[in-house]
């Protein structure tokens with residue numbers, strides 16, 4: 001089983017949000033599922049939660065509401 | 079003093095009559111706030127145009143949180159510039175809605191400094207609702223609220239702020255500590271409250287007894303409704319006093335209105351076939367000194383109600399007929415965790431858990447969350463061919 005830490009998951013999530021920016025809105029669960037697929041079982045849902053929290057607290061990502069809640073880049077970083 | 083006074087002949091009509099009027103309150107706020115004045119103006123305009131001029135959503139909130147602020151804008155900002163941004167702030171209410179007058183003053187002062195001064199106490203989620211502010215005011219509001227001991231509530235695809243009736247604090251019918259449970263769940267699920275990660279919203283409402291004063295059966299994805307397992311408590315002397323008191327006709331007002339016809343009254347003795355009582359509370363409400371819920375108390379856990387937003391309205395249905403709700407509420411949390419896991423993973427975008435259960439089927443849902451089917455889960459257990467349970471139990 002590979003070791004994987006919060007920082008690595010946060011970076012991978014951030015890259016995905018950036019890649020999909022303007023093409024598709026991603027929900028927290030979309031990112032979580034993608035990370036579990038990428039990193040395997042070592043990447044738990046709790047680790048994904050912590051990574052999302054880190055992205056929000058550092059203001060690298062923010063939440064938007066378009067019918068549902070999505071994780072997006074903050075306006076100034078687009 | 080706000081310098082604009084808008085003419086509002088249609089709204090003025092709503093001030094007539096003896097009842098309280100929101101227009102009167104808004105006009106008072108408009109004396110001090112240009113935002114409140116424009117809010118009045120745009121409402122009058124909507125009545126004239128016969129169309130709502132609000133839109134909502136977008137990227138607006140406080141640092142780190144995905145809920146608690148609902149971005150709101152109008153589509154004619156050139157005419158109503160002071161409500162070009164008119165965001166709603168949801169503040170997590172104390173369980174049971176108890177405040178000191180000092181706390182209320184602090185809340186109102188914060189809101190007059192940073193917003194329109196208009197409040198909605200309380201919104202349908204139960205939160206304290208602050209109506210109308212601008213984006214630059216959000217962080218100052220948040221920091222002043224936290225300093226005063228308050229926090230934002232939920233919005234968007236998250237666990238909405240749990241709410242409850244006043245329960246044991248004021249009501250003798252409370253079958254469990256609604257306020258204790260609500261506080262515990264709110265603190266336990268802080269991440270789910272502030273960081274939206276669900277397919278759609280999830281509301282929790284806790285009612286202390288089947289009177290369901292918070293309408294949880296119609297308005298919560300998880301309805302926690304107090305109930306009892308043993309017999310209704312009866313004070314025979316109080317029953318006799320009721321019979322002779324002249325205010326209640328026990329035969330007509332109580333027995334005849336029992337929905338399961340499980341009561342009998344021979345003019346002297348009242349008897350209840352408790353096995354067939356459906357805990358509707360009618361008899362207890364009519365004869366509160368003579369009857370009371372039993373002593374073996376807990377709650378029924380129901381799931382799935384919602385108002386008609388995407389699909390039609392649903393009422394909650396029984397998942398667990400009886401749970402002894404005592405701290406730390408591990409059984410309930412285990413159930414919530416199992417449901418969130420399944421719905422979170424397989425729910426469609428904007429699909430409430432009640433709709434999800436309808437789509438996948440109750441049988442499949444129960445199997446996946448590891449709950450045994452019981453007859454109480456279905457409206458007509460003797461005729462529903464899709465749910466299998468052990469008839470001997």
Ligand code: SF4
Nearest residue numbers: 243249252286287291
């Ligand atoms: S729901 Fe029941 S316990 Fe709660 S306030 Fe109403 S009557 Fe009392």
Ligand code: SF4
Nearest residue numbers: 336355356358359361
């Ligand atoms: S609680 Fe309702 S169902 Fe039960 S005995 Fe009283 S009236 Fe009948």
